Structures are given as structure tokens and as C-alpha cells.
Amino acid sequence: MGRLDGKVAIVTGAGGGIGRAMARALAREGARVTAGDIDEEGLAGTAHDAEGEIRTQRCDVSKAADVQRLVADTVAAFGALTTMCNNAGISIPARVTELSEEDWDRTIDVNLKGVFLGCKYAIPEMLAAGGGSIVNTGSVNSLVAEPFLSAYCASKGGVLMLSKEIALDFAREGIRANCICPGWVDTPINWPHAEMMGGLGEVLRTLPDWQPIGRQGYPDEIANVAVFLASDESSFMTGSAVVVDGGMTAK
Ligand SMILES: NC(=O)c1ccc[n+]([C@@H]2O[C@H](COP(=O)([O-])OP(=O)(O)OC[C@H]3O[C@@H](n4cnc5c(N)ncnc54)[C@H](O)[C@@H]3O)[C@@H](O)[C@H]2O)c1
Known part of the structure; x- marks a missing residue:
């Protein structure tokens, strides 16, 4: 028995x-999953050898027709x-004075x-299903700011x-909405910011100073939390960071 047997999920990004x-992880736990992204080669890698059922679909989350x-x-x-996991994200690091209007718009979009x-x-669709769980990927920058991440911080504050x-609007209708706020996980989204902070090597070297557990997080450690929030085990959680x-x- 999987923890998500009978669930139908979408994950963006x-x-x-x-x-x-x-x-x-959602598929491994029994959900039938659509993986959406603009990166079709990446999607093929996601579906390759997956345990459980994953279909893939090209989708730019900033375009209404694609998401529909x-x-x-x-x-x-x-x-x-x-189950809806809104996870796609980008980061274009810059202070507001150096950020172009196009890069601001793209980040927010x-x-x-x-x-x-x-x-x-x-x-x-979730209402028609009788309820469900929304899992949005925010960031520690939903809660605290960091230098050179003006548009990113603004967008992630908004996501939380x-x-x-949404949690308030749909609480009585069986839909829960929570926001995962990850710390530093070494994925490509961070590389431009790392470059500005002295390079990826320097960031990883100093990481124990600012991520007390003393190492980077791994994607599976965030995915485990998404499984929990998608499952009925988190049935009393909504509106949470x-x-x-x-x-x-x-700190
Ligand atoms: N890595 C971290 O340290 C960290 C920390 C906090 C929050 N996050 C958040 O986690 C989420 C996932 O990021 P990640 O770390 O896996 O980075 P990533 O760069 O590895 O993955 C982001 C994915 O989003 C996709 N994407 C970009 N624009 C898209 C669009 N318009 N439509 C659909 N897909 C699009 C990319 O192709 C990529 O596959 C993001 O929302 C990010 O802000 C990451």
C-alpha cells in the first residue's frame, strides 16, 4: 500500500x-503523476525508470493556456x-537598481x-474530486530576505x-494549501546567485556558517515533505509555511 494510492497529482518544474x-516520490507512493516543465529532455529523465506512473507534458507555468x-x-x-504541486521557479539575482523590468516581470510571471x-x-477539478491538497514551493525567502534577490524574494513572499x-478560501471545501520553504539545495536555480557570492565552491565552503545542519539539502529531503503534505497524514494542516x-x- 502506498501512502498516496488513489491520488492524481501534478508537479510543475x-x-x-x-x-x-x-x-x-509521489509516484513511488502510489499517486498517478503528471510532470510538467518547459524542459522536455529533463522531463524524459524524470519519467525514466520511475517507480509508479508518471506522464510528462510540456508546460510553461506563466502561460494560462499551457496550465489549463x-x-x-x-x-x-x-x-x-x-494534488497540485506548484513548484516551477527561476532566480535572476540583482538589486532593484540593476534589475531590468523584463527580468522582474519574468520572475513574477x-x-x-x-x-x-x-x-x-x-x-x-479538486472540488469536483471532493477535495485535495495544494503544495506550493516557496523558499526561506518567503520568510527572510537575502541580498541580490529582489524579484525572487518578492515572488516567494507572495507564494506564501x-x-x-487559498487555505482560507477553501478550508471548508476540503482543499488544503501549504507552502514548503526550503533552505539551500544545490540545484541549478542557485548557480547565478552563487556566482555573485564568490562562486559555488565558496558558497558550499561557507555553508555550515549559515545552514546550521552543516550541509546542503537534497531534493529528496524536500520531496519527502511534499509526500506528507499531499497525503491524508497532514489532514489538519492548511495555510502553513x-x-x-x-x-x-x-537563528
Ligand atoms: N534549490 C534551492 O536551494 C531552493 C531553495 C528554496 C526554494 N527553491 C524552489 O524550489 C523550486 C524548484 O527549484 P529547484 O531547486 O529544483 O531548481 P531547478 O532549477 O533545478 O528546477 C526548476 C525547474 O523549473 C523549470 N521551469 C523554469 N521555468 C519554468 C516555466 N516557465 N514553466 C515550467 N517550468 C519551468 C526548470 O526547467 C527546472 O526544471 C523553485 O520554485 C525554487 O524557487 C529552491
Whole structure:
């Protein structure tokens, strides 16, 4: 018996990193999963040798038509949708004075509007299914800021607050919404910021100074939490910021 038997899930940004680990973990626990991403090669890697059922679909989460199709095709393939993991994200590091308007718009479009669209199209299907769980990927930057991440911090603060608001709107209708806030996990999204901070080697060397557990997090350690939030084991949790950061924000 899997912990997610009978669930139908979508994971966005599932072509690599944390989203890939989430899609594979959800499928391993018995959910039927659609993995969405703009990176089709990455998606193929996610589905390759997966335990359980993963279908893949190209989807740009900043485009309403793509997200609408992602949801509709998942329901057509697997039946009623129970689980929506809005995980796709980008980071374009810069202070506001150096950030272009285009890069601001792109960051907000993918990181925040992408979550809005995912919820907008998934929730009616989840209501039809009798309820479900939304798992949004925020960040420690949903809670605390870091230098040179102006648009990213703004977008991730928004993801947490949108998650809380959706939790309130749909609490009585069987839909829960929670926001995972990961600390440093070594995936490509961090590399441009690491470059500005003296290079990836330097960031990893100093990491024990600011991530108290003394090492990077691994995508599976975030995915494990997504499985819990997607499952009925977390049935009394909604509107939560679920911090998974090796103690970074405990200081
Ligand atoms: N890695 C970390 O340290 C960390 C920390 C906190 C939060 N996060 C968040 O975790 C999530 C996953 O990031 P990751 O660490 O796996 O990084 P990643 O770069 O490995 O993965 C991000 C994925 O999102 C996809 N993507 C980008 N734009 C997209 C779009 N418009 N539509 C669909 N997919 C798109 C990429 O192709 C990629 O597969 C992001 O929301 C990120 O902000 C990561």
C-alpha cells in the first residue's frame, strides 16, 4: 500500500531538481503523476525508470493556456485531480537598481503568477474530486530576505501569502494549501546567485556558517515533505509555511 494510492497529482518544474524528486516520490507512493516543465529532455529523465506512473507534458507555468491544458489533460488521462504541486521557479539575482523590468516581470510571471494559474485551474477539478491538497514551493525567502534577490524574494513572499489566502478560501471545501520553504539545495536555480557570492565552491565552503545542519539539502529531503503534505497524514494542516531549511531561519 502506498501512502498516496488513489491520488492524481501534478508537479510543475518537474524536469529536474526538487520537482523531479517530488514527481518520482509521489509516484513511488502510489499517486498517478503528471510532470510538467518547459524542459522536455529533463522531463524524459524524470519519467525514466520511475517507480509508479508518471506522464510528462510540456508546460510553461506563466502561460494560462499551457496550465489549463496541463490540468485538463491530466484529468483526461488519470481522472479526478487531488494534488497540485506548484513548484516551477527561476532566480535572476540583482538589486532593484540593476534589475531590468523584463527580468522582474519574468520572475513574477513564473514564480508567482505560475502558482496563481496552477491553483486557478486545479481547484475546480479538486472540488469536483471532493477535495485535495495544494503544495506550493516557496523558499526561506518567503520568510527572510537575502541580498541580490529582489524579484525572487518578492515572488516567494507572495507564494506564501497566496498559499495562506487559498487555505482560507477553501478550508471548508476540503482543499488544503501549504507552502514548503526550503533552505539551500544545490540545484541549478542557485548557480547565478552563487556566482555573485564568490562562486559555488565558496558558497558550499561557507555553508555550515549559515545552514546550521552543516550541509546542503537534497531534493529528496524536500520531496519527502511534499509526500506528507499531499497525503491524508497532514489532514489538519492548511495555510502553513513548512520550513525545511537545515535550521537556516532558526537563528
Ligand atoms: N534549490 C534551492 O536551494 C531552493 C531553495 C528554496 C526554494 N527553491 C524552489 O524550489 C523550486 C524548484 O527549484 P529547484 O531547486 O529544483 O531548481 P531547478 O532549477 O533545478 O528546477 C526548476 C525547474 O523549473 C523549470 N521551469 C523554469 N521555468 C519554468 C516555466 N516557465 N514553466 C515550467 N517550468 C519551468 C526548470 O526547467 C527546472 O526544471 C523553485 O520554485 C525554487 O524557487 C529552491
